Amino acid sequence: xxxxxxxxxxxxxxxxxxxxxxxxxxxxxxxxxxxxxxxxxxxxxxxxxxxxxxxxxxxxxxxxxxxxxxxxxxxxxxxxxxxxxxxxxxxxxxxxxxxxxxxxxxxxxxxxxxxxxxxxxxxxxxxxxxxxxxxxxxxxxxxxxxxxxxxxxxxxxxxxxxxxxxxxxxxxxxxxxxxxxxxxxxxxxxxxxxxxxxxxxxxxxxxxxxxxxxxxxxxxxxxxxxxxxxxxxxxxxxxxxxxxxxxxxxxxxxxxxxxxxxxxxxxxxxxxxxxxxxxxxxxxxxxxxxxxxxxxxxxxxxxxxxxxxxxxxxxxxxxxxxxxxxxxxxxxxxxxxxxxxxxxxxxxxxxxxxxxxxxxxxxxxxxxxxxxxxxxxxxxx
Amino acid sequence: xxxxxxxxxxxxxxxxxxxxxxxxxxxxxxxxxxxxxxxxxxxxxxxxxxxxxxxxxxxxxxxxxxxxxxxxxxxxxxxxxxxxxxxxxxxxxxxxxxxxxxxxxxxxxxxxxxxxxxxxxxxxxxxxxxxxxxxxxxxxxxxxxxxxxxxxxxxxxxxxxxxxxxxxxxxxxxxxxxxxxxxxxxxxxxxxxxxxxxxxxxxxxxxxxxxxxxxxxxxxxxxxxxxxxxxxxxxxxxxxxxxxxxxxxxxxxxxxxxxxxxxxxxxxxxxxxxxxxxxxxxxxxxxxxxxxxxxxxxxxxxxxxxxxxxxxxxxxxxxxxx
Numbered sequence: 001x002x003x004x005x006x007x008x009x010x011x012x013x014x015x016x017x018x019x020x021x022x023x024x025x026x027x028x029x030x031x032x033x034x035x036x037x038x039x040x041x042x043x044x045x046x047x048x049x050x051x052x053x054x055x056x057x058x059x060x061x062x063x064x065x066x067x068x069x070x071x072x073x074x075x076x077x078x079x080x081x082x083x084x085x086x087x088x089x090x091x092x093x094x095x096x097x098x099x100x101x102x103x104x105x106x107x108x109x110x111x112x113x114x115x116x117x118x119x120x121x122x123x124x125x126x127x128x129x130x131x132x133x134x135x136x137x138x139x140x141x142x143x144x145x146x147x148x149x150x151x152x153x154x155x156x157x158x159x160x161x162x163x164x165x166x167x168x169x170x171x172x173x174x175x176x177x178x179x180x181x182x183x184x185x186x187x188x189x190x191x192x193x194x195x196x197x198x199x200x201x202x203x204x205x206x207x208x209x210x211x212x213x214x215x216x217x218x219x220x221x222x223x224x225x226x227x228x229x230x231x232x233x234x235x236x237x238x239x240x241x242x243x244x245x246x247x248x249x250x251x252x253x254x255x256x257x258x259x260x261x262x263x264x265x266x267x268x269x270x271x272x273x274x275x276x277x278x279x280x281x282x283x284x285x286x287x288x289x290x291x292x293x294x295x296x297x298x299x300x301x302x303x304x305x306x307x308x309x310x311x312x313x314x315x316x317x318x319x320x321x322x323x324x325x326x327x328x329x330x331x332x333x334x335x336x337x338x339x340x341x342x343x344x345x346x347x348x349x350x351x352x353x354x355x356x357x358x359x360x361x362x363x364x365x366x367x368x369x370x371x372x373x374x375x376x377x378x379x380x381x
Numbered sequence: 382x383x384x385x386x387x388x389x390x391x392x393x394x395x396x397x398x399x400x401x402x403x404x405x406x407x408x409x410x411x412x413x414x415x416x417x418x419x420x421x422x423x424x425x426x427x428x429x430x431x432x433x434x435x436x437x438x439x440x441x442x443x444x445x446x447x448x449x450x451x452x453x454x455x456x457x458x459x460x461x462x463x464x465x466x467x468x469x470x471x472x473x474x475x476x477x478x479x480x481x482x483x484x485x486x487x488x489x490x491x492x493x494x495x496x497x498x499x500x501x502x503x504x505x506x507x508x509x510x511x512x513x514x515x516x517x518x519x520x521x522x523x524x525x526x527x528x529x530x531x532x533x534x535x536x537x538x539x540x541x542x543x544x545x546x547x548x549x550x551x552x553x554x555x556x557x558x559x560x561x562x563x564x565x566x567x568x569x570x571x572x573x574x575x576x577x578x579x580x581x582x583x584x585x586x587x588x589x590x591x592x593x594x595x596x597x598x599x600x601x602x603x604x605x606x607x608x609x610x611x612x613x614x615x616x617x618x619x620x621x622x623x624x625x626x627x628x629x630x631x632x633x634x635x636x637x638x639x640x641x642x643x644x645x646x647x648x649x650x651x652x653x654x655x656x657x658x659x660x661x662x663x664x665x666x667x668x669x670x671x672x673x674x675x676x677x678x679x680x681x682x683x684x685x686x687x688x689x690x691x692x693x694x695x696x697x698x699x700x701x702x703x
Contacts, residue, residue, distance in 0.1 A: 290543065293531055
């Protein structure tokens with residue numbers, strides 16, 4: 001009994017000492033709990049010529065897809081080129097907002113010289129961003145970045161212009177002769193449908209790609225001719241619409257839910273085309289169609305339906321190669337990772353940001369241009 | 382008096398299958414394009430892996446225990462199988478290893494629970510987290526991909542998932558092992574001991590039966606079925622993502638509960654579990670065909686679970702009436 005009490009007291013004492021010892025700065029006045037300690041020290045250390053490599057903490061949206069592995073490759077290379085230390089972390093899935101917040105907090109606790117963040121949900125990390133701002137830890141956004149972040153808290157963002165990328169998909173769909181023919185033949189009584197499989201309705205990249213696609217299609221077909229349904233966020237009514245855009249957002253980002261959502265869209269009557277917002281959505285479409293083979297225009301079950309994906313991954317690449325997917329839009333995940341680190345280093349060195357967004361670009365790829373080496377290097381496995 | 386009491390249990394047995402049929406008809410009427418061959422195949426597609434996991438965990442729940450690790454166990458086995466495949470192993474060897482690995486995890490669970498006396502919830506919770514992490518550690522958090530049906534090694538898909546002309550061969554696979562599970566539970570010694578241990582473990586132990594061995598075996602069976610589920614999961618979804626699987630066990634457990642198995646043990650049927658798994662798939666696909674998206678599915682599935690348990694409690698109360 002006595003030993004236990006002594007141990008407990010010692011433990012409590014050790015905890016109190018560590019908190020007291022680290023709490024050197026009491027005038028930060030920030031709201032985030034465990035981050036006040038040594039954050040300011042980190043800000044000063046980065047510029048010293050002590051020979052110690054600056055440390056950049058990267059918090060991504062996850063490792064769920066090969067996409068992030070390629071982002072990591074780019075970041076690793078940049079770390080090598082620019083002589084910095086990085087850690088690359090991400091929550092187990094893109095639904096795990098709370099876990100990402102925790103990861104961000106522990107990244108801040110590691111006293112980084114800078115942080116690179118791809119937020120699953122900006123609101124959830126607002127507190128931590130304020131803390132970083134108050135402690136002079138520059139934060140760089142990448143991929144979805146941190147849209148709507150508190151003024152001045154984000155140095156710059158390295159990302160794809162998602163809305164523009166999605167607009168490419170809409171443009172290519174509109175220019176497809178089969179689709180054009182169906183669209184011209186459609187009337188308000190016999191409309192055609194386009195399915196949009198959107199992984200979630202919270203992260204900026206997915207939302208932008210959904211909105212970008214829908215907006216461009218509405219612009220091309222005519223506002224009064226298009227009705228959007230399926231999810232309140234994108235809903236739009238039209239009295240006599242000949243094109244129905246149906247948006248489906250699954251309950252979670254799990255493979256099983258995405259497959260079910262894809263199947264539901266593929267069963268929509270009058271479906272002429274289906275579009276996926278990212279690699280996960282494209283994977284959902286692929287698993288719902290026997291890895292894409294059912295989109296085979298000759299004898300496939302969904303041969304009549306035009307499938308358009310996003311990002312890459314081996315199965316999607318095969319589907320595009322074989323012409324089952326009409327095409328897909330790929331980003332440049334390698335550059336996203338590389339630029340994220342580069343921007344972080346610029347921020348550490350006090351270089352003023354050249355622009356708020358560094359557009360890492362998007363490309364349309366299909367069976368024809370996949371042989372082009374510049375496209376091929378963007379289409380990861 | 383005797384006659385009406387005799388009628389009672391029979392009607393109750395038909396309740397779950399009746400609910401399934403009613404629900405199916407409901408969605409045929411109110412859903413869009415629900416009554417079609419392809420929808421039926423979609424429903425079956427999402428049932429295979431849940432069904433197989435549910436068959437395995439039925440044994441565990443009937444003994445009054447629980448196994449939270451089945452979801453991540455299945456994923457880890459699939460991950461490791463994909464990893465072996467990526468490193469050049471023969472696909473059939475990989476599939477066999479997947480079942481073996483999952484069975485070993487089942488054995489670990491069983492040992493922790495019956496020999497080392499850990500509470501099932503805690504032991505399987507720990508194993509769940511360990512398997513979730515282990516899969517990611519070995520594969521270095523890389524997504525593993527299984528061959529597509531048109532790839533060189535794609536034959537496994539024809540057997541375990543779907544044939545070239547769309548016949549859902551996975552249902553054959555699932556039904557074969559449904560019969561295996563059914564026979565195990567109803568006709569063999571392990572089945573009888575499963576019910577006995579679930580009803581009164583202490584009495585079984587005192588009467589000289591080696592409860593440690595038999596309880597461990599129950600968890601081994603559960604692990605084995607997870608391995609079977611991992612094969613069909615790989616065949617259905619092809620891409621295995623590390624760090625996932627957490628949460629799938631809840632679907633399997635819900636299926637078992639809806640099927641009439643009691644969490645306190647001693648009561649349960651394998652056919653009930655099968656019905657429960659099918660019911661959840663019908664619910665999921667049906668709600669979506671009515672235009673209700675994902676969040677409604679989880680809401681209604683939870684509602685169905687509660688109703689199923691309430692029904693079970695009501696049924697027991699009536700049976701206990703003097």
